[in-house]
Amino acid sequence: MSAGLIEAAAMKSAAAGALSLAFGGAPLGVLLIARRMSLVGDAMSHAILPGVAIALLIAGPDPLALTVGALIAAFVVAGASSLMARARAMPEDATFAVFYLAALALGLLLISKAASADFTQALLFGEAGAFDHAGLILAAGAATATLVCVALFIRGFLGEGADPVFMRAVRAPAWALHLLLMMLVALNLVAGFRAFGALMTVALMMIPAAAARFWARDYVGQAMAAVVISALASGAGLIAASLLKTEPGAVMTLAAAGLFILSALAGPRGGLIQSLPGRPHLEG
Amino acid sequence: MSAISLHNLTLGYERRPAVHHLDGAFSSGGLNAVVGPNGSGKSTLLKGLAGALSPLTGHIDLDGADARDIAYLPQDNGVSRTFPVTLEGLVSLGLWSRRGLFGKITAEDRARMAGAFAAVGLTGLEGRGVDQVSGGQLQRALFARVLVQDARVILLDEPFAALDARTTGDLIGLIRRWPGEGRTVLMVSHDLELVRELCSQTLLLAREAVAWGPTAEALTTETLLKARRLSEAWADDPVICRHDDHDHAASAA
Numbered sequence: 001m002s003a004g005l006i007e008a009a010a011m012k013s014a015a016a017g018a019l020s021l022a023f024g025g026a027p028l029g030v031l032l033i034a035r036r037m038s039l040v041g042d043a044m045s046h047a048i049l050p051g052v053a054i055a056l057l058i059a060g061p062d063p064l065a066l067t068v069g070a071l072i073a074a075f076v077v078a079g080a081s082s083l084m085a086r087a088r089a090m091p092e093d094a095t096f097a098v099f100y101l102a103a104l105a106l107g108l109l110l111i112s113k114a115a116s117a118d119f120t121q122a123l124l125f126g127e128a129g130a131f132d133h134a135g136l137i138l139a140a141g142a143a144t145a146t147l148v149c150v151a152l153f154i155r156g157f158l159g160e161g162a163d164p165v166f167m168r169a170v171r172a173p174a175w176a177l178h179l180l181l182m183m184l185v186a187l188n189l190v191a192g193f194r195a196f197g198a199l200m201t202v203a204l205m206m207i208p209a210a211a212a213r214f215w216a217r218d219y220v221g222q223a224m225a226a227v228v229i230s231a232l233a234s235g236a237g238l239i240a241a242s243l244l245k246t247e248p249g250a251v252m253t254l255a256a257a258g259l260f261i262l263s264a265l266a267g268p269r270g271g272l273i274q275s276l277p278g279r280p281h282l283e284g
Numbered sequence: 285m286s287a288i289s290l291h292n293l294t295l296g297y298e299r300r301p302a303v304h305h306l307d308g309a310f311s312s313g314g315l316n317a318v319v320g321p322n323g324s325g326k327s328t329l330l331k332g333l334a335g336a337l338s339p340l341t342g343h344i345d346l347d348g349a350d351a352r353d354i355a356y357l358p359q360d361n362g363v364s365r366t367f368p369v370t371l372e373g374l375v376s377l378g379l380w381s382r383r384g385l386f387g388k389i390t391a392e393d394r395a396r397m398a399g400a401f402a403a404v405g406l407t408g409l410e411g412r413g414v415d416q417v418s419g420g421q422l423q424r425a426l427f428a429r430v431l432v433q434d435a436r437v438i439l440l441d442e443p444f445a446a447l448d449a450r451t452t453g454d455l456i457g458l459i460r461r462w463p464g465e466g467r468t469v470l471m472v473s474h475d476l477e478l479v480r481e482l483c484s485q486t487l488l489l490a491r492e493a494v495a496w497g498p499t500a501e502a503l504t505t506e507t508l509l510k511a512r513r514l515s516e517a518w519a520d521d522p523v524i525c526r527h528d529d530h531d532h533a534a535s536a537a
Contacts, residue, residue: 034367156385159377162369162414165362166429169334170380171351217413219368 006040011242017131017139017195018234018252021204024143024188026226027150029209030219031181035161038206043100044182045189045202047077049107052123052193056168058116063130066140067190077103082178125199126249134217135194142191147186150223153177158219200249204230207256214267229259287312287349288437289466292342292429294525295325295332301340302328303489305415307352314484315459317499319473321512324489326472327359331441333470346437352381355435357426359442359472365415372410374402378432394464400428406456420451427455438462440471444478456482463486476503490514 016272032038041042051073059065077099084095111120129137150157156177159167167174185205191200212225244251265272287310294304294483303325310316318326333344334356346353355378363374378400379393401407404424414422423443430438442461444452460482462469473479479486479499486502488495490511495502 030368035364036366144531145432153385155380158367158369158373159414160382162364162366162374163377164364165358167380169336169351169354169356170377171335172380213368217368218373220372222368 007242010131011238013131013136014128014238014248015194015235017136017192018204018238018248019231020136020139020143021188021192021196021201022227022230022234023199024139024146024184024191026208026212026230028146028181028185028188029207030212030222030226031150031157031161032185033206034219034222038210040096040182041185041189041202041205042199043096043268044074044078044185045193045198046104046107047095047100048103048186048190048193048198049123050103050110050277051076051107053107053110053114056119057110061119063132063134063194066194067134070190070193071186073103074190075183078182079179080187082175082182102283109124122197122274123193124197124199125247126193126195126200128195128238128248130194133189142187143183144186146188149180149279152178154219157181179257196249196252197247200253203253204234206262207253207281208233211256211260211263211267214269214271217269229263230256232271261280287347288470289345289347290342291345293332294340294342295328295337295486296340301325301491301525303491304318304340306342306493308487308493309404309470310470310487311485312463312466315465315482316468316470317473317479317483317486318470318489318490319476319486319503320494324511325491326489328465330356330358330441330470330472334439337417349436351388353436354439355430355433355437356439357430357443357447359364359456361422361426361428363414363422363527365422367414369414370410371401371406371412371414371421371428372397372419373413374425375410375428375432376380378429380431381435396432397428400431403431404428405460414505420447423447424451424455427458436467436471438467440469443470444473444475479503514524 029269030039032041048070051069051071053069054073055065055069081095081099084099111123115123116245156172160174161173164174188205189198189201192204196204208226208230209222211229212222216222217227219229233256234252237255238248241251263271266276289309290306293306294301294433297371308331318329320326328337333346334354335351336356345387375397378391383389383393395455398407401410404427406421406424406428409417409421417425443455454478455483456478459471471483480503483499485497486495486499487505488502488511489494491514494514495504495507495510513532
């Protein structure tokens with residue numbers, strides 16, 4: 001097989017992985033942004049570091065071990081912080097800040113002991129080649145789990161977002177729903193971090209979701225818009241990265257940011273052009 | 285006919301009572317008002333009745349009703365105005381007690397929703413986002429949700445604050461019907477004129493019950509003055525309450 005063919009195959013894998021992450025991450029990003037929890041995804045992406053580091057110390061740079069380590073760390077941090085928020089009536093973002101900063105510190109400490117500089121670089125910015133067979137299955141699995149869970153529990157997620165006080169009054173299982181949402185976020189981040197880096201994966205979850213607010217009013221519309229924007233950003237980012245001969249994570253994030261600016265300008269819901277002063281106002 | 289009774293009820297936060305030693309009952313024969321100065325414990329009492337706050341001492345007898353039978357409209361409604369949800373989505377939350385997370389929304393439920401929108405005068409605005417309506421329209425939608433909940437006990441915390449006369453009038457029309465339907469209604473209000481006109485029973489609070497009974501007897505110049513005096517006494521360094529040593533000891537044991 002020629003080098004060109006191998007490159008084309010790797011590109012296809014990366015594109016398939018990115019598309020899976022778009023379907024998984026975007027619906028979650030819209031929920032997080034609408035609930036003013038956009039920093040939670042960020043926090044979670046840091047929180048997986050100690051898990052990765054511990055897996056690296058135990059098993060070496062084995063992809064499966066790294067993934068399992070990251071998943072365990074994310075679940076522990078998500079569970080612990082929502083337990084803390086529930087038990088002590090602290091705002092979730094405050095407990096999250098504590099847990100993720102602690103996790104980040106621990107992760108950096110362990111990684112500086114255990115890993116080479118190359119590995120740290122790959123962890124932060126990703127390697128598109130990481131979408132091997134197992135990586136693709138994980139990404140597709142994360143997307144499937146996310147879509148199935150969001151569809152099953154949509155009433156609870158929307159209720160929690162729209163009126164949490166009411167949901168508490170009618171004894172809705174708020175805590176379980178919240179934990180489920182956090183687990184899904186963790187799963188999608190873990191599915192993406194080896195290919196696109198921990199930080200860039202969360203960017204691909206949140207930026208398209210933020211841009212989607214300019215295109216649709218209700219949750220379903222925003223989630224669909226976010227999937228499309230995320231897929232476009234990934235596609236453009238992958239092509240640009242291969243032309244620039246660099247890893248795609250950062251380029252994809254910049255592409256997403258570009259689409260966000262485009263949305264903020266041209267989007268029909270509060271976009272700049274649509275709300276320029278001087279346009280005649282409507283009758284009603 | 286009494287539906288909710290309080291037995292030496294004390295509610296508060298971190299051992300400090302917001303309202304203490306309440307004994308009495310709310311009737312389902314007419315509308316009940318809860319009146320008192322700011323900080324007198326009105327909202328705390330409603331929170332306690334709604335089950336959002338556990339009593340420090342004493343207990344509440346809801347006559348067999350549980351959380352599903354209570355519709356609670358807090359003073360600061362918890363609606364997130366930036367969340368992408370329509371009025372229809374917001375009102376449909378009223379079905380939660382019956383349908384829960386997975387229950388099928390039936391044709392009957394849809395008819396009930398449509399009826400609720402019509403009753404509060406919002407027909408046609410079902411598809412508006414919660415970020416696209418006025419405060420009055422949102423309050424109408426929250427009343428529609430109460431209608432959809434179809435609860436035996438309805439707790440309203442200052443439901444007319446910041447509403448214009450027409451919206452207030454429309455909503456009062458709804459409230460008036462509820463006692464006749466066998467519902468127990470408690471309404472916190474600062475509008476004494478409205479309370480005198482609308483509510484047959486009144487609890488006047490000032491961190492304790494100053495008066496509780498027929499509205500005309502509960503709201504006199506004398507009782508209102510007493511309520512104001514009591515509510516202004518708030519110690520920075522409180523000692524343990526000895527109001528009823530026997531009961532405190534009994535509940536601790």
